[in-house]
Amino acid sequence: MKIVVCVKQVPDTTEVRIDPATGTLIRDGVPSIINPDDRAALETALVLKDTTGATVAVLSMGPPQAEAVLREALAMGADEAILVSDRRFGGSDTWATSLTLASALRRLQADLVLCGRQAIDGDTAQVGPQVAEHLGLPLVSYVGSLRPEGDRHLIVKRMFEDGHHVLRVQMPCLLTILKDMNTPRYMSAPGIFEAFQRPITTWTLDDLDVDPSQIGLKGSPTRVKKSYTKGTKSAGKVYEVDPREGARIIVENLREKFII
Amino acid sequence: MTDHLDAPHQLLLQMLRDFVETEVRPKAKAVDEEERFPEETVRQMARYGLMGIPFPKEYGGAGGDNLAYTLAVEELSKACGTTGVILSAHTSLCAAPIYEHGTEAQKQKHLVPLAKGEKLGAFALTEPAAGTDAAGQQTTAERRGDTYVLNGSKIFITNAGYADTYIVMAMTDKAKGTRGISAFIVEKGTPGFRIGKKEEKMGIRGSATCELIFEEAAIPAENLLGKEGGGFGVAMKTLDGGRIGIAAQALGIAQGAIDATVAYVKERKQFGKPLSAFQNTQFQLADMQVRTDAARLLVYRAARRKDARLPYSVEAAAAKLFASETAMEVTTKAVQLHGGYGYTREYPVERMMRDAKITEIYEGTSEVQRMVVSAAMLR
Numbered sequence: 001m002k003i004v005v006c007v008k009q010v011p012d013t014t015e016v017r018i019d020p021a022t023g024t025l026i027r028d029g030v031p032s033i034i035n036p037d038d039r040a041a042l043e044t045a046l047v048l049k050d051t052t053g054a055t056v057a058v059l060s061m062g063p064p065q066a067e068a069v070l071r072e073a074l075a076m077g078a079d080e081a082i083l084v085s086d087r088r089f090g091g092s093d094t095w096a097t098s099l100t101l102a103s104a105l106r107r108l109q110a111d112l113v114l115c116g117r118q119a120i121d122g123d124t125a126q127v128g129p130q131v132a133e134h135l136g137l138p139l140v141s142y143v144g145s146l147r148p149e150g151d152r153h154l155i156v157k158r159m160f161e162d163g164h165h166v167l168r169v170q171m172p173c174l175l176t177i178l179k180d181m182n183t184p185r186y187m188s189a190p191g192i193f194e195a196f197q198r199p200i201t202t203w204t205l206d207d208l209d210v211d212p213s214q215i216g217l218k219g220s221p222t223r224v225k226k227s228y229t230k231g232t233k234s235a236g237k238v239y240e241v242d243p244r245e246g247a248r249i250i251v252e253n254l255r256e257k258f259i260i
Numbered sequence: 261m262t263d264h265l266d267a268p269h270q271l272l273l274q275m276l277r278d279f280v281e282t283e284v285r286p287k288a289k290a291v292d293e294e295e296r297f298p299e300e301t302v303r304q305m306a307r308y309g310l311m312g313i314p315f316p317k318e319y320g321g322a323g324g325d326n327l328a329y330t331l332a333v334e335e336l337s338k339a340c341g342t343t344g345v346i347l348s349a350h351t352s353l354c355a356a357p358i359y360e361h362g363t364e365a366q367k368q369k370h371l372v373p374l375a376k377g378e379k380l381g382a383f384a385l386t387e388p389a390a391g392t393d394a395a396g397q398q399t400t401a402e403r404r405g406d407t408y409v410l411n412g413s414k415i416f417i418t419n420a421g422y423a424d425t426y427i428v429m430a431m432t433d434k435a436k437g438t439r440g441i442s443a444f445i446v447e448k449g450t451p452g453f454r455i456g457k458k459e460e461k462m463g464i465r466g467s468a469t470c471e472l473i474f475e476e477a478a479i480p481a482e483n484l485l486g487k488e489g490g491g492f493g494v495a496m497k498t499l500d501g502g503r504i505g506i507a508a509q510a511l512g513i514a515q516g517a518i519d520a521t522v523a524y525v526k527e528r529k530q531f532g533k534p535l536s537a538f539q540n541t542q543f544q545l546a547d548m549q550v551r552t553d554a555a556r557l558l559v560y561r562a563a564r565r566k567d568a569r570l571p572y573s574v575e576a577a578a579a580k581l582f583a584s585e586t587a588m589e590v591t592t593k594a595v596q597l598h599g600g601y602g603y604t605r606e607y608p609v610e611r612m613m614r615d616a617k618i619t620e621i622y623e624g625t626s627e628v629q630r631m632v633v634s635a636a637m638l639r
Binding site for chain 1: 267268271272274275278279307308309310313317321322323324328332
């Protein structure tokens with residue numbers, strides 16, 4: 001089985017700050033990480049590698065520095081890494097990105113494509129399903145667990161807020177994975193040193209069968225009209241008192257604000 | 261302070277920090293209080309290739325270098341001095357001498373499982389009457405046919421009981437003094453070899469420190485490490501490398517205490533403001549960090565010299581001397597900055613202060629390091 005995992009390099013949003021003047025992310029000094037859902041997708045692939053002998057390739061589209069997340073994926077145990085990188089891809093929205101990734105995936109010919117459910121920076125959850133659409137692959141999104149059945153099928157659990165579906169899906173197919181599905185392994189020390197001795201394949205627009213008018217900022221139908229930061233609410237006051245005193249304080253405050 | 265590291269070492273650091281926060285830090289307090297050897301952590305370290313960092317892949321290692329190994333001991337020790345010394349003793353004192361002095365057959369048989377972490381290693385030089393004066397060895401090894409028969413005892417042996425493979429120094433010819441000492445690879449389960457009393461220690465309490473007893477313990481002659489009579493040289497070279505490991509442990513303890521203190525002084529308020537707003541706190545912290553950074557440069561210098569196959573014995577002694585005394589000073593200040601709370605087990609700094617002390621003593625006391633450094637100056 002050949003698995004390709006799509007990974008995105010994202011800023012660690014737990015450490016990100018917003019510029020209050022412009023409403024944009026301050027990316028300076030913020031570490032870049034593998035998007036958490038994508039990391040879970042990679043772990044899912046590596047478990048299949050451990051149990052079935054599958055091969056695992058990681059695919060990322062991004063600027064040259066996205067190479068860092070591919071090294072990390074190699075250090076976790078991926079066999080091969082491909083970076084799709086070209087200045088002409090800059091400004092791609094989910095449409096342009098999914099067309100580009102679909103083209104790369106056509107070259108890679110995977111039995112199973114795994115994507116994270118969504119990225120913590122864009123939060124669209126669109127790229128995985130769009131890639132499946134472009135490639136005409138069966139799609140199961142929000143996957144919480146999976147197991148192979150024979151050589152050609154997977155039994156997957158698709159998670160909903162109030163339940164789940166158990167589905168049997170034929171490969172080749174594309175799944176989007178939830179980060180709660182597993183606890184990704186650490187990189188290993190031998191894996192780290194080996195990752196820097198292995199090549200990372202880089203593909204530009206010229207290596208792909210994608211229409212240049214459909215990519216980059218020009219090919220992207222999405223436009224950001226406005227972005228803004230929600231005002232922060234005050235932390236409120238905490239009283240540590242008995243219930244009777246608590247009730248009195250609440251009533252007093254409601255009266256002060258003319259609510260009652 | 262880590263900006264000067266190359267990309268592989270930076271990535272290793274990222275892995276180590278993830279590993280330590282999840283696998284090591286949450287257990288450090290219990291490991292100390294219960295004097296519990298963290299076996300499950302050692303198994304996890306083996307799984308991720310941390311038990312053989314500086315050894316080539318063909319010997320089961322990670323294919324890294326001594327700088328990488330130093331980073332690992334440092335990061336582990338930031339959270340848990342016990343876990344740091346387990347790795348240091350295993351790597352520097354047991355696997356390294358087999359790698360450096362062993363025959364190809366010895367490497368295949370003993371180094372490969374050690375570097376893979378399938379086996380744990382220990383090193384036995386110290387005896388009741390032979391500590392700093394290592395030449396006063398009483399343990400004997402007598403050649404009988406295809407075996408050497410060991411008699412005597414060793415004390416203060418790190419990883420004892422949990423280790424599978426021991427490098428043991430013994431006298432093959434008492435008349436020759438240090439030139440009569442030989443090094444042997446002794447396996448757990450050898451008849452006549454047993455573990456004696458376990459020490460109750462002030463710090464690094466989760467690390468097992470025990471006596472080894474040899475009573476007519478016959479080991480195959482092929483387990484002689486290096487030449488007969490060459491044991492003292494093996495031991496001294498091994499300790500040179502070991503000092504880098506202990507220096508890294510001390511460095512980690514110092515930085516761990518600083519990190520804990522920085523967090524504490526921002527939270528704790530006295531006289532209506534956080535401790536961090538007092539100039540005394542600020543100046544103390546600055547001194548602690550600058551001194552620790554200086555120690556780090558010495559430690560990395562020694563590791564890099566070893567990696568470059570340059571002489572590093574003096575640099576390792578300097579690094580261990582300065583890093584261990586820094587750890588003691590910094591952890592003492594960390595407790596002071598924590599005030600009364602720092603003296604309680606609610607905060608980790610008292611443990612770090614107890615753990616720091618041993619780094620000035622084992623694998624050559626500070627006094628021995630001063631002898632090594634000054635001897636090179638006065639040559």
